[in-house]
Amino acid sequence: MARRPGYNLHKASGQARTQINGVEHWLGKYNSHESRRRYRELIEQWEADRKDQAVGLRPDITVGDLVQRYRAFAHDHYRKNGRVTSEVSALESVLRVIEKSHSKTYAADFGPKALKLVRDKMIALGWKRISVNKQAGRIRRMFKWAASEELLSSSVYHDLMTVQGLESGRSCAVESTPVTPVPVDTLTAILPHLRPPVAAMVQLQLLTAMRPGEVLHMRAEEVDCWGDVWEYRPGSHKTEHHGKTRVIFIGPKAQKIIEPFLNATETGYVFRPTMRNNKLPANRPYGRDSYRNAIKRACEKAEVDDFHPHRIRHTAATALRQQGDVETSKIILGHATIAMTEVYAERDHSKARDVMKQLG
Incomplete structure (x- = not known):
């Protein structure tokens, strides 16, 4: 957002001055009523000029029009391997929320208060605080895109950036329940109730800290079985669009689990439902829903609490954090920052207790 020109003192003369769009304006004696009045007049004109610029590019475009344009852009932009992403x-x-509340509003008039109103509607729908903040960010990105397409002035986007995200405990938005690791005993209990490929995927996630999508779409040709520690380089992964590579290290325990499945296929997906059902296409992986539902059924049979497959990664991350330093854990987990690793790994207080047992 453009900074408001300041009311400044010229020490040598004792005069007040301000600079607007590169032009120096002398206002009179510093801190006098006249200089303050003149400064207010100039600022009011400056703000009016900025508003005129905001509507100057496409004064007729409404939020509803903008949503339709951005929706079409998003369907083309957010794609991976030919499919739209989540x-x-x-x-x-x-987009449905903002269409319902501001469809006929001119996009140039959609300011911070309008964004807060949309945010309040999301809260009324029962959306969690973290989700509300993420969705507000998506609205901002839509207006940023509009500026890049010269549909709106960038000042509209910069004004929206002044709206701070909701903070924990300082709004009426519902807080998210922290994602916790799955107890290892729970994982052990469900293994007998899973088909061999699914049981192998659960164990592999636990031993390697893979994301569910990485284990589901593992291909034999992407696994380098040389040396004591194998390497799996997914052809497609979460951060590939940022130009990052992903290497998953497979140790001896995990190798024993995956080896029978690698021996069964030289190319293609390592874990396939066709291993049990020959009517399905030969080169088809397990789907996310199939994997999730298989675990859910196994939990029911084992009479343990149900969990999402992604929580297995949290269990693995916590084990890594207990055994190694945070930088090593970050590399194994494929995180861009240590802060993200700390989110995934449950805090281990045992080391702190040992230190304080001696010092405290």
Whole structure:
């Protein structure tokens, strides 16, 4: 957002001055009523000029029009391997909210107060605080895109950036339940109730800290079985669009689990439902829903609490954090920052207790 020109003192003369769009304005004696009045007049004109610029590019475009344009852009932009990503469905949720409340509003008039109103509607729908903040960010990105397409002035986007995210305990938005690791005893209990490929995927996640999508789409040709520690380089992964590479290290325990499945296929997906059902296409992986539902059924049979497969990664991350330093854990987990690793790994207080047992 453009900074408001300041009311400044010229020490040598004792005069007040301000600079607007590169032009120096002398206002009179510093801190006098006249200089303050003149400064207010100039600032009011400056703000009016900025508003005129905001509507100057496409004064007729409404929020509803902008949503339709951005929706089309998103369907083309957010793609991986020829398919739209989950970002599109997340975006669609908030686009429906803003369409319902501000469809006929001129996009140039959609300011911070309008964004806060949309945010309040998301809270009324029962959306969690973290989700509300993420969705507000998606709205901002839509207006940033509009500026890049010269549909709106960038000042509209910069004004929206002044709206701070909701803070924990300082809003009426519902707080998210922290994602916790799955107890290892729970994982052990469900293994007998899973088909061999699914049981192998659960164990592999636990031993390697893979994301569910990484284990589901593992291909034999992407696994380098040389040396004491194998390497799996997914052809497609979460951060590939940022130009980052992903290497998953497979130790001896995990190798024993995956080896029978690698021996069964030289190329293609390592874990396939066709191993049990020959009517399905030969080169088809397990789907996310199939994996999730298989675990859910196994939990029911084992009479343990149900869990999402992604929580297995949290269990693995916590084990890594207990055994190694945080930088090593970050590399194994494929995180860009240590802060993200700390989110995934449950805090281990045992070392702190040992230190204080001696010092305290």
